Amino acid sequence: MPGRDVWEEEKMEKETKNIMIVGVGGQGTLLTSRILGGIMAEAGYDVKISEVHGMAQRGGSVVTFVRYGSRVAEPIVEEGQADVLIAFEKLEALRYAHFLKKDGVLIVNDQRIDPMPVVTGAAEYPENIIEDLKKEHTVYAIDAMGEAKKLGNQRVFNNIVLGLAARHMDFEKEQWLQVIASKVPPKTVDINQKAFLAGYGAA
DSSP states (O other), X not given: OTTHHHHHHHHHHHHOEEEEEEEETTSOXXXXXXXXXXXXXXXXXXXXXXXXXXXXXXXXXXXXXXXXESSOOOSOOOTTOEEEEEESSHHHHHHHGGGEEEEEEEEEEOOOOOOHHHHTTSSOOOSSHHHHHHTTSEEEEEOHHHHHHHHTOGGGXXXXXXXXXXXXXXXXXXXXXXXXXXXXXGGGHHHHHHHHHHHHHTO
16 A cells, blocks of 8 residues: 555654753753653653754753654654753743744743853843743743752752653653653762752642
8 A cells, every 4th residue: 555654654743742952061951861761761652862953062052852652763853843842041942942833832941041152242142032932832931040059959950940841741750750860870869859849840
């Protein structure tokens, strides 16, 4: 049946969920993608992860795609196809918001990190980013750095953002906590789990 493969491809794409993580180097986007990949694999999904843009060095823009489903053909998320966009910095959220589906959800860490053109004076950092994003998208913002400071460790802010994002995905809280425990250094399990729960409870 010549039409069979096309039908199977369309069915597969409908079943596949697309997550996108954006931020700057040093913000923990890669650790977050490993946690996401871990929970999806544990749940029995086929998972594809790809860092496709930017450099992981501190200050550079980093974009990671995570796709999961019964069978995932490729790791790249096309524009307008992301179910959830997790942004660790608000200018990065603005830069990649066009990847969201119409009914997608944007999770934003309300933090400003000036890119090099702003640092050098060649460009200005936009104002009212989150307010403008809310005009076109479903946006949930959190001051993850402020919450992390309350916990006594600024480095766990990314798991606070992930906790908020987790409320818009298909997995139970205990599943997340177990995978976090398996992906972070043993001495940091407790603080990273507390960070996740802080974000999860803020939804």
